[in-house]
Amino acid sequence: MSENITPEEIIKKGTLVFEKTKLMTDAHLSYCPGCGHGVAHRITMEVLEEMGVGDQAIGIAPVGCSVLAYDFMNIDMQQAAHGRAPAVATGIKRLYPEKYVFTYQGDGDLAAIGTNETIHACNRGENIVIIFVNNGIYGMTGGQMAPTTLEGMVSSTSPYGRDLGMTGHPIKITEMLAMLPGVCYATRHAVHKPGLVRKTKKAIKKAFENQRDKKGTSIIEIVSNCNSGWKMTPVKSNEWLEENMLPVFPLGDIKG
């Protein structure tokens, strides 16, 4: 009876519908349990694998939690100085115009120390993809306040909550960059639910297609969690993200 098939038989007879992409190495990820970086890494590599351009892709790792991205992504990688990933990507893309060049950055890297490089690379309309993981905190160094930290959000350097009068508003860098004529595609997504993961993957694919068609800079912001920085469990941090981060950083296409 086919109704009473055991899982072992399904594994034997059935079709494989999902497995770890070959463009991710077998190294165990160094991220905390439940961190959105793992999903963001995986869907980026899946897109490159689907497009069949894994051997033509060059990634730029930032400084931050994802500094070791070159250990996990099984493609050519370069690690850049803090915040300088778009500048390094500019150089690589101009030297190898046919390669698929992308930067993978966090909010401390892209929106704080690397604001200058990011804005000017986008303003020049460099043909690169910027994947920007925004978790509203400096995760690697112990949960300090970042430019994207929400109003009233407690971090180790804002123990009474972020005070807008003293430290300013959470910076909406993707909206800012969308204003620049060099940017062809600016969008914001999240990876905490299966449906949102699928949408994010589509957006990343569109960004790499824009790069292939030489349209300009594409920036994909991924609103993610930092459960150890926020001092919550992974499930709770995703709920908190939905309640607090998404009203400030609404999902959807901003340009393109």
Place this chain on the structure above:
Amino acid sequence: MAKIKGAIVVDTERCKGCNLCVVACPTDVIALNKLVNGKGFNPAFPENHGACIACMSCSLVCPDMCITVYRYKPQKETV
């Protein structure tokens, strides 16, 4: 009735027990094991495996790429 059936394989040593797959699963297949793996985490395992429909929700949200999903569609049988 040709109903799609699924099965998952969890890489127990990669799993960090974050519980995201347990929450994402629409048919409550997955649970966390009481036993720990080599890293000291409670890994996910298919507790109610027969209910799996191979929707891939668990594998899509898994940050550590631990879950492999298989799908099986039985051939329609003539009555």
